[in-house]
Amino acid sequence: MRRLIHRPEAGGAISALLVFAFFAILAGHNGFLSLLGTAYWLDTASELGIIAIPVGMLMIGGEFDLSVGAVVGATSMIVAICSGSYELPGWLGFSLAVVFGAGVGLANGLIVVKTKLPSFIVTLSTMLMVTGSILGVSIGLTGSSSISAIPNDFLGVLVAFKWHEFHISILYWVLFGAAAIYVMERTSFGNWVYATGGNVVTARLAGVPTDRVKVILFILSSLGAVLVGTIETYAFQNGSITLGAQYVFSGIAACVIGGVLLTGGYGSLLGTAFGATTYGIVSLGVFFLGWNADLTELFIGALLLLAVISNNRLRTFALGR
Amino acid sequence: MKFITKSQGGIPLARKIALGAASMGLAAVMGSVLPALADDPQITIAFVSGPLNDSFFPPLYQGAQDAAALLGAKLNYIPIDEADIEASSARTMQAAIAMKPDVIVVGDFITGVVDPLIKQAVAAGIPVFVNQSGQDQWEADGALGFIGQQGPEVGIVAAERLTKAGSKNILCVINVPGNPYLQAICKGLAEKAKELGVTSANLELPTADSTDQGKVSRDIGAYLQAHGDVDGIFTENAAVGTAAVAAVEAAQVADKVKIGTMEVSKVALQQIRDGKLLFLVNEQPYLDGYYGVMFAYNYAKYGLAPVGAVSTGPSVVDKSNVDKISAVFDKYKNVIGSN
Amino acid sequence: MTQSETPILELRGVTKSFQGVTAVSNLTLAVRPGRVLCLLGENGAGKSTVIKMLTGVERPTSGEMRIDGAVSTFESPRDARDRGIATVYQEVGTLPLMSVARNFVLAAEPQKGRGLFRRLDLETAGRLAVERLKELGISRVTNGSQLVGTMSGGERQALAIARALHFGARLLVLDEPTAALGVRESATVLRLIERVRNSGVAVVFITHNAYHAHSVGDDFVILRRGETLDAFHRGDKQVGEIIELMAGGAELQSLLSQSEKQAMQS
Ligand SMILES: Nc1ncnc2c1ncn2[C@@H]1O[C@H](COP(=O)(O)OP(=O)(O)OP(=O)(O)O)[C@@H](O)[C@H]1O
Numbered sequence: 003m004r005r006l007i008h009r010p011e012a013g014g015a016i017s018a019l020l021v022f023a024f025f026a027i028l029a030g031h032n033g034f035l036s037l038l039g040t041a042y043w044l045d046t047a048s049e050l051g052i053i054a055i056p057v058g059m060l061m062i063g064g065e066f067d068l069s070v071g072a073v074v075g076a077t078s079m080i081v082a083i084c085s086g087s088y089e090l091p092g093w094l095g096f097s098l099a100v101v102f103g104a105g106v107g108l109a110n111g112l113i114v115v116k117t118k119l120p121s122f123i124v125t126l127s128t129m130l131m132v133t134g135s136i137l138g139v140s141i142g143l144t145g146s147s148s149i150s151a152i153p154n155d156f157l158g159v160l161v162a163f164k165w166h167e168f169h170i171s172i173l174y175w176v177l178f179g180a181a182a183i184y185v186m187e188r189t190s191f192g193n194w195v196y197a198t199g200g201n202v203v204t205a206r207l208a209g210v211p212t213d214r215v216k217v218i219l220f221i222l223s224s225l226g227a228v229l230v231g232t233i234e235t236y237a238f239q240n241g242s243i244t245l246g247a248q249y250v251f252s253g254i255a256a257c258v259i260g261g262v263l264l265t266g267g268y269g270s271l272l273g274t275a276f277g278a279t280t281y282g283i284v285s286l287g288v289f290f291l292g293w294n295a296d297l298t299e300l301f302i303g304a305l306l307l308l309a310v311i312s313n314n315r316l317r318t319f320a321l322g323r
Numbered sequence: 324m325k326f327i328t329k330s331q332g333g334i335p336l337a338r339k340i341a342l343g344a345a346s347m348g349l350a351a352v353m354g355s356v357l358p359a360l361a362d363d364p365q366i367t368i369a370f371v372s373g374p375l376n377d378s379f380f381p382p383l384y385q386g387a388q389d390a391a392a393l394l395g396a397k398l399n400y401i402p403i404d405e406a407d408i409e410a411s412s413a414r415t416m417q418a419a420i421a422m423k424p425d426v427i428v429v430g431d432f433i434t435g436v437v438d439p440l441i442k443q444a445v446a447a448g449i450p451v452f453v454n455q456s457g458q459d460q461w462e463a464d465g466a467l468g469f470i471g472q473q474g475p476e477v478g479i480v481a482a483e484r485l486t487k488a489g490s491k492n493i494l495c496v497i498n499v500p501g502n503p504y505l506q507a508i509c510k511g512l513a514e515k516a517k518e519l520g521v522t523s524a525n526l527e528l529p530t531a532d533s534t535d536q537g538k539v540s541r542d543i544g545a546y547l548q549a550h551g552d553v554d555g556i557f558t559e560n561a562a563v564g565t566a567a568v569a570a571v572e573a574a575q576v577a578d579k580v581k582i583g584t585m586e587v588s589k590v591a592l593q594q595i596r597d598g599k600l601l602f603l604v605n606e607q608p609y610l611d612g613y614y615g616v617m618f619a620y621n622y623a624k625y626g627l628a629p630v631g632a633v634s635t636g637p638s639v640v641d642k643s644n645v646d647k648i649s650a651v652f653d654k655y656k657n658v659i660g661s662n
Numbered sequence: 663m664t665q666s667e668t669p670i671l672e673l674r675g676v677t678k679s680f681q682g683v684t685a686v687s688n689l690t691l692a693v694r695p696g697r698v699l700c701l702l703g704e705n706g707a708g709k710s711t712v713i714k715m716l717t718g719v720e721r722p723t724s725g726e727m728r729i730d731g732a733v734s735t736f737e738s739p740r741d742a743r744d745r746g747i748a749t750v751y752q753e754v755g756t757l758p759l760m761s762v763a764r765n766f767v768l769a770a771e772p773q774k775g776r777g778l779f780r781r782l783d784l785e786t787a788g789r790l791a792v793e794r795l796k797e798l799g800i801s802r803v804t805n806g807s808q809l810v811g812t813m814s815g816g817e818r819q820a821l822a823i824a825r826a827l828h829f830g831a832r833l834l835v836l837d838e839p840t841a842a843l844g845v846r847e848s849a850t851v852l853r854l855i856e857r858v859r860n861s862g863v864a865v866v867f868i869t870h871n872a873y874h875a876h877s878v879g880d881d882f883v884i885l886r887r888g889e890t891l892d893a894f895h896r897g898d899k900q901v902g903e904i905i906e907l908m909a910g911g912a913e914l915q916s917l918l919s920q921s922e923k924q925a926m927q928s
């Protein structure tokens with residue numbers, strides 16, 4: 003039991019369970035426990051969860067990415083301009099977005115490792131540049147910053163499929179989540195990520211290619227945003243530059259609630275999944291209760307604070323002093 | 324602050340700065356210079372209004388441009404930065420005054436900031452027309468006219484339409500919490516609903532959700548699960564309207580719950596045709612821009628102006644006129660709506 | 663004193679200067695397998711500069727460097743590492759929030775499985791780590807999944823050393839390994855150094871502490887402002903003499919109390 007509580011994902015699991023129990027008891031009769039209610043929070047958790055997987059890896063690797071939200075919005079515009087304004091096949095727009103996202107991630111990574119500036123400020127800059135440039139291109143090409151995206155090929159099915167209200171994003175969340183947990187816990191690369199975040203000097207002296215690790219993590223982080231941007235754009239067939247803005251904060255929040263240390267080097271992607279689940283439950287639960295929606299932010303804010311405090315304590319416990 | 328309510332509000336601060344900066348640059352390039360008529364000096368009009376990254380404004384800008392081209396007036400469109408709306412409202416208006424144009428047309432979104440500057444412009448001998456927002460202040464400020472619509476009017480129309488379609492419990496969705504213009508609309512709706520003998524409630528969405536249609540849809544869906552008596556929904560922007568339609572479909576209550584929305588979009592027009600959306604309130608932003616420039620021009624040149632406020636809305640699109648509007652929407656870019 | 667084996671590393675009349683500042687001048691030393699070379703000196707004496715030359719970070723400005731008897735220099739720190747020269751850093755030697763096994767194999771992880779199922783062999787890593795630690799006399803660590811942060815400072819140094827040896831180090835450079843440690847922890851590290859030496863590995867031991875040097879050193883070089891103040895071998899000098907040499911004799915004598923002098927003589 004003591005061992006279990008010392009796992010980095012323990013805090014996330016406990017908070018997910020607590021908020022689930024809370025809303026199940028208070029809002030169960032309002033439909034929170036129904037199939038539809040479950041689909042609602044799972045869909046929300048899965049979209050955030052997909053973002054949070056690579057964001058969590060990056061945080062464990064010791065860096066932040068504030069540009070994910072901007073990349074979601076940029077992806078949305080790219081996909082929409084291609085399929086909506088130019089009637090190009092969906093896969094082409096998606097491929098373009100992947101190239102764009104990978105480019106942003108590469109730029110983030112290279113700037114961070116070459117300049118040694120904090121990633122916080124570097125990705126803040128790229129966030130602004132991404133939004134500004136895509137907006138300029140979009141207004142230049144279409145005169146608008148919000149464009150219909152019409153699914154016209156298999157991509158529509160691949161990203162917009164749903165069963166009842168259970169969106170296919172849940173499947174991607176589970177698949178990519180499992181793959182990422184495997185990479186982090188059972189491959190050399192995962193070991194290098196933990197080491198790089200733990201102490202970049204130590205890792206480098208030991209022979210870990212820390213720069214390459216960081217660049218790869220930044221690219222993955224952008225690619226997660228590209229996937230979610232595409233999913234969300236096709237779900238409503240509407241491209242918008244502001245799509246995904248909330249992920250800058252909720253992505254990091256999910257990771258921290260899930261037990262990832264803000265200083266890097268410690269955490270778990272399973273915990274991150276619990277963090278996203280917590281967020282999904284709380285952010286919909288308040289509507290089932292008919293409460294003021296601002297309470298979501300109050301809830302998440304409080305959970306976040308608790309998480310940061312308990313993460314630090316867990317860390318001290320884990321170190322046995 | 325009307326225009327933050329358009330399209331998707333609640334953009335995090337830093338991103339808004341980027342949006343504002345980018346659109347400012349573009350707008351500066353777009354300020355068109357056209358040849359003056361024969362011997363008369365060219366009339367210059369400074370037009371202070373919202374940025375083009377807000378999907379509500381491209382039609383307004385288009386209307387202003389079209390009128391200026393037609394009349395041979397010089398148009399300086401000065402976009403307010405939504406990220407920093409108070410300070411930017413002041414800066415843009417100060418810039419307009421400094422340009423010494425023949426007339427200023429201004430969107431009075433932040434009345435506390437803009438009103439004194441309107442008075443200042445008038446005192447400096449520059450005639451001012453208030454555009455789009457500011458319906459309660461323009462006369463006191465000494466402006467010569469107002470082109471736009473009254474917030475509560477929109478709510479009244481919405482309540483009437485929904486009640487006529489049989490709604491007894493109306494939900495008014497506010498997608499930017501604390502926004503006075505959106506609240507005024509829902510207040511107008513609530514008062515009219517009461518008068519008509521039906522109940523209404525407001526649902527405020529958290530700022531973080533406002534950019535995510537999927538989440539907005541689930542939020543509304545969850546509320547509907549918990550409040551099974553809701554049978555009418557009014558939303559205040561196109562994306563939220565689409566989200567509400569999806570929510571109602573997911574909950575399989577589409578035949579019971581009627582939906583109306585503000586702001587024209589391609590999707591919304593299609594949904595009206597499909598019967599998924601009962602109606603939408605068209606604020607006709609193109610006319611705000613067009614008449615704004617036209618009235619300004621006529622006043623500067625001939626000293627003529629309409630008497631009293633000119634209302635460009637609420638105009639309603641429903642099944643009866645959707646085909647015509649759709650045809651125009653498809654044929655002319657940025658006249659009916661921008662997406 | 664046996665001089666039979668070829669030194670792994672040798673410096674002959676080496677000088678290193680940085681833009682006019684001479685950090686080390688005319689230094690001669692040899693590091694042999696199975697021997698501990700102690701490099702002593704106060705702050706700014708040039709100890710770190712010597713280490714940098716021995717580990718390929720810097721190259722001598724003048725003088726001769728021999729590797730395994732042949733005149734040569736290292737291309738890079740990597741080159742030095744590939745040729746069996748390992749540096750163990752006290753501060754950054756291990757990662758406290760990772761397990762013993764993961765630390766031990768970092769950047770050279772054993773794998774199992776094939777193709778897509780190729781994965782970390784943490785069992786092997788843990789087993790190796792525990793075994794190697796035991797060889798160095800650390801028996802309290804029995805589980806590879808223990809977090810390194812829960813280990814004592816001495817045990818952590820042991821882990822870093824075990825790791826270096828496991829990956830083929832023939833010459834270990836330890837920069838102030840006892841500096842931040844208490845008495846007991848220091849003793850652990852000194853025992854480690856002895857064990858490593860006894861296994862035939864060469865050790866360069868940098869320290870301020872004459873007692874620590876005296877207890878494990880075979881060869882000694884004392885530096886002062888870049889100059890070689892003295893070089894001698896085990897048994898040639900008492901601790902007190904070493905301390906005096908390091909601090910510059912007379913100056914120190916006047917500072918030390920009578921009792922301290924007595925303690926040094928004994
Ligand atoms: N890169 C450099 N550029 C210029 N001068 C240097 C450089 N590296 C070392 N020095 C100088 O060389 C001298 C010896 O420095 P070194 O770091 O080798 O001393 P040290 O014996 O390791 O001292 P400490 O016990 O404080 O670590 C010092 O005067 C130092 O300022």
Ligand SMILES: [Mg+2]
Binds near residue numbers: 709710711
């Ligand atoms: Mg030093």
